[in-house]
Amino acid sequence: MTHNDIKWQQHTTDAAQREALFGHKSAVIWFTGLSGSGKSTVANALEQALVEQGKHTYLLDGDNVRHGLCADLGFSAEDRTENLRRVGAVAGLMVDAGLLVLSAFISPYRNQRELVKSFIPADRFIEIHISTPLEVCEQRDVKGLYKKARAGEISNFTGISDPYEAPEHADLVLDTSVTSLEDSVKQLLQLLTLKGIIS
Numbered sequence: 001m002t003h004n005d006i007k008w009q010q011h012t013t014d015a016a017q018r019e020a021l022f023g024h025k026s027a028v029i030w031f032t033g034l035s036g037s038g039k040s041t042v043a044n045a046l047e048q049a050l051v052e053q054g055k056h057t058y059l060l061d062g063d064n065v066r067h068g069l070c071a072d073l074g075f076s077a078e079d080r081t082e083n084l085r086r087v088g089a090v091a092g093l094m095v096d097a098g099l100l101v102l103s104a105f106i107s108p109y110r111n112q113r114e115l116v117k118s119f120i121p122a123d124r125f126i127e128i129h130i131s132t133p134l135e136v137c138e139q140r141d142v143k144g145l146y147k148k149a150r151a152g153e154i155s156n157f158t159g160i161s162d163p164y165e166a167p168e169h170a171d172l173v174l175d176t177s178v179t180s181l182e183d184s185v186k187q188l189l190q191l192l193t194l195k196g197i198i199s
């Protein structure tokens, strides 16, 4: 069987109807940055703020997704690409479901983030670069992984033995070594309002 044998099924209920039901637009808020930069912490706090406003959300987190949907994948460039391809496809479905999707993946290569974008309508993809410097991430070493990477116990570790390509046109850049969590959430809510995602 080829893809030519599979036709897209157009259902009666569409994204616009679901958005009207929820009372807000759907979008993907894509956090990218080094391990320990603050992606999960900031995304989690933003989700809390959105839920308190009655928004319908879902937070896709690299660590969690790799326990299930992507449990078969490691950290080679190929595996990261497949990880992000699956996540991009899931995020696209969630946008169609009318949700505000937050995602916390290192997503280190530009072409991988482009692949993710290909699943999401352009005006519904918001890229946030958590730009916390490597030195700070390494000092935090939340999971002890930098220590292991420096000791050569983990290979292909982003920032140490694998590249991180920073976004060139992120919608917002947040450095959590100088920006408080409260201020990050404030800036993100302002951005979503400015873009007409929430009111």
Ligand SMILES: Nc1ncnc2c1ncn2[C@@H]1O[C@H](COP(=O)(O)OS(=O)(=O)O)[C@@H](OP(=O)(O)O)[C@H]1O
Pocket: 034, 035, 036, 040, 062, 063, 066, 075, 079, 080, 081, 083, 084, 104, 105, 106, 107, 108, 143, 145, 154, 155, 156, 157, 158
């Ligand atoms: N080699 C290597 N490089 C980077 N990160 C590693 C590695 N091995 C394990 N981990 C842990 O896996 C988390 C990153 O998974 P992601 O799915 O976000 O990575 S990627 O987007 O596919 O690059 C990452 O989680 P965060 O710290 O939350 O970013 C690490 O805890």
Ligand SMILES: Nc1ncnc2c1ncn2[C@@H]1O[C@H](COP(=O)(O)OP(=O)(O)O)[C@@H](O)[C@H]1O
Pocket: 033, 034, 035, 036, 037, 038, 039, 040, 041, 042, 104, 140, 142, 176, 177, 179, 180, 181, 184
């Ligand atoms: N201003 C801040 N914003 C976000 N996280 C911060 C801040 N200051 C310190 N941290 C800490 O930095 C760490 C970031 O870890 P985490 O959110 O898991 O990063 P990532 O998901 O990018 O790996 C957490 O332990 C968090 O408490």
